[in-house]
Amino acid sequence: MASTGTTSTTGGGHEWWRTAVIYQVYPRSFADANGDGVGDLPGITAHLPELQNLGVDAVWLSPFMTSPQRDAGYDVADYCDVDPLFGTLDDFDRMLEAAHGLGLRVIIDLVPNHTSSDHVWFKDALASSDGSPERGHYWFRDGKGENGDEPPNNWESVFGGPAWTRVTNPDGTPGQWYLHLFDTSQPDLNWTDPWVWEQFRGILRFWLDRGVDGFRIDVAHGMVKADGLPDATPDEAAGSMGGAGGALALEPEISDEPPSLPYWGQEGGHEIFRDWHKVLAEYDGDRALCGEAWVDPPAKLARYVRPDEMQQTFNFSYLETPWQAPALRTVIADSLAAFNGVGAPSTWVLSNHDVVRHATRLGVSGDNPQGHGLGPKSNVTVDAVTGLRRARAATTVMLALPGSAYLFQGEELGLPEVIDLPDSARQDPTWFRTDGERYGRDGCRVPIPWTAAGPSFGFNDTGASWLPQPAIWALLARDAEELDPDSTLALYKLLLAEREGRGLGAGELEWLKGFGDDVVAFRNGGVTVVANLGEASIALPDGEVVVSSEPLTGTDLPTDTAVWLLG
Template identity: 55%
Template sequence: MSQTTTWNSQSAPAHDQTPEAEWWRSSTIYQVYPRSWVDSNGDGVGDLPGITSKLPYLRDLGVDALWISPFYRSPMADAGYDVADYRDIDPLFGSLSDADDLIARAHELDLRVIVDLVPNHSSDEHEWFKAALAAGPGSPERERYMFRDGKGENGEEPPNDWKAIFGGNAWTRVTDADGNPEQWYLHLFDPKQPDFNWNNEAVREEFLSILRFWLDRGVDGFRVDVAHSLVKADGLPDHSAHAKMAGLSDANHDNGGPMWDQDGVHEIYRAWREVLDSYNPVDDERYDSAGDRAMCAEAWVNPPERLARYVRPDEFHQAFNFAFLETPWRASDLRESIASSYASNDAVGAPTTWVLSNHDVVRHATRLALPIGEPRPNGIRAEDPQPDAALGLCRAKAATALELALPGGAYLYQGEELGLPEHTTMADEARQDPTWERSEHTEAGRDGCRVPMPWAKDAPSFGFGSGDAPWLPQPDVYGDLAVDQQDGVPGSTLEFYRHMLRERRARRLGEGALTWVEGPADTVAFVNSRDGHEDLWCVTNFGGATTLPDDAVVVVRSDERDDLTVPTDVTVWFTRA
């Protein structure tokens, strides 16, 4: 039996509407993982011409921009996040000319292009690191990275107790030309990803130059990888001692650790912001906010007040709201997450940037079917309990509808508009994420969310490329979820996304004010209001079925009902007659 209640909005907005017109405050941005988008040459790996060929698909989906994961020259020890040359395209993906063509075509279709930047570390095959190894201890070349003498009588122990995110020690010892062991270098991720020394002026100047290189080629902004990691605590103290003094857990990825969220990072990003602003100066009479270049921080930082420091007016334009991504599927938790996000970001005049999936986390069409409140796994293997696919998709559609009704910016991850689940039964021998090996096969890693896109059910590799062996195997279910199986099909997840995005853009929901609604128990309910536009009401139901007010006119709903009932795990957008 459904419950009935009065629906009343609170008098004061919890978040005011955005008076500014800057595109980055309210845009919907789509992440393209280039290895897995379209393989145009049949080598099993996606590439830049493949991305260009499908730009009309993104335009028709209704997004405003695309963010492209790294395409730089790289030995691919970490799928391109180990960069050997920041000013060139890896031949696996194409050429600089292909990048220019992609940017130009995107702009023709009114799509902005955001590229990934990886400033914490380079590849060990970067010319700077090779020069550092050749130059030896105490050289200017080594000062560009984090080389240190080891502990112990002969330096045989690492400089501190830091652990790598991908597993194992965060330090690797090098040998001299005669094979004698000498200094250690820091790598917060993989040994093939040595960390830069951001106290070194040459490093800072190099990245200012890299920013200009890509801005000159026409990119509209940057997503900055592990933006909270560049500066390390003075003296590189042991993490265990630092955590104990601060009363923190011993978890290495705790942003309170000496390798995360140090205050010195903000000076770096203020310098970067000056570079971006110089391409569209506010004090120039020709200034047009549509020409802003923007930066988005990937910063796993808590609490929200600490994250908000990254989006102060002279730093980043956006920062991913990972707290929202990780919030348990409960009404009270989500309402608190949304409210605290707005409170912290509004305090610095920044938009809140919502996200539910990306290339580093289990897809939310699978993640939301996992037991509520349990820690998010780093991948799922065939021998693990298998999530309920129907439940996961139902909640994922409801979660996305909630996300896209919220004022602010939003990021989508490739394939979520098809309802793609995580590949949870991938053979272990197919895994390529360095986490799998470095964790000694205790963590599956991120391959399950990086599987190539299905475009056509009856084509080789489901239309991803001309061959049957893409770089990662696709699960059989991807065939039925392929674009050609959903395009134009009423009730499909793809058409649901297209409908939502059309309504979000037409109603300018990203720029609205949010006012909480006193709705039924176990719901998240609010009104999104904007001057000149009809108020949009949104309710997500986490409890027993409830009923919308009698004067409700449904605009979007995440299920296929055609009445005023809102079942469990469903989101509905509606107006009032």
């Protein structure tokens, strides 16, 4: 086993977010304390000990603010209150106190690209005249054509259909159009308006004063639009959020020129994050901003985490990398180099609430662009056994990497994407705006199982569930996996304990050579990591096996298996 002689580190500093493993809680689907079929804040509080026992460092909560729930809370009507569906501000404070008491940091979701159409800001805009300050908070424009009957430009919504909707004036005549990169109920805010900047400074301080440890910034790469809102033609082969695989993709190369799509990755967004960086710096402790920025390649993404901007940003290039050793080696090396270049940690993520769960995704044969989802009529083949085996190996690699890692609720149980949801149960706006052409994200959002028996597998005591749960949840429930030493839950607990105990998050990555093209092999913190992505077994290297993604028999490392070794 020879070293390449090159090493990569996580950059300077010892802040918690540089090495943290952060667990995403999707509140609607985590735990339901009042039995109405939708998860809530008291349900989260009740299960925080299990997250501490899992071994994570922090919890990220998807939106729980006041919302009509047309997009599962990502359509916010009041940024400074809790939706009654999830509880009260007092419930939030109790949850936060309980988490801190267990040594868990708490990050909350912030949605600054758009509001709900129910937000008072937008209602005031509708009630105001063309060109008013209230309308200036959003993107209201006159339509094209003789009577203004055509949208101001040709932009498409991420959820399908046009990105513009025309309003009706109080006298019943057709009015202006407003921009919504997502659903019609999610009008985009105009970040050229200083008033919008001031409102969000206040929102940040509201939650920081309550004690939150940071914010995950939704659609961080879409907040600023190009001057003049020029027409743009998206790449239909790509994924919906503009990443490496997506329907509205960014420029593939770094350039001083603006991106060809005028709604993603605009340079002006960096000034917003510099402003927010200053707000967080007003507070004691290590507060963090993590951006959802579907920007590729990593060297361009790293610009969002320069020292005076955000602390982290999701590494979607890593998430979207196919299960191929050369591609995986490349994205890891490029990520470490790019983020180290600005003194930031790389982040690693394999699943979240917007993508097909990686226990399924890694077993899919066929084209499945990000945002399209999977359903009974998807033109792909899914090998569930291979998918889970690869998912376990992929996580074993990921949690050995220097930097910070994100986990999505239920992945520690090996939960697959729920593909066979009935059409009548689907709730994602993508499903409706594309007339069922795209299934959307419901399949990864099904409420998770806590117990093999009982109503709704322990999600609550009534059996109610906002999305139907599959029968296989009985086999994958947390209490069942707690009893199985070979379960995915047992693997995650071992990985997280060894990662923490050996300081791998703050370590250095050293590539190892002498393996074939189908192998990913590196050393970090005295641990040798070898992953076999090929079609045949390879000889297991010398050393004491600390972790293996699959039980080992003999002296070979089977296909789709990863190990950690000492010695």
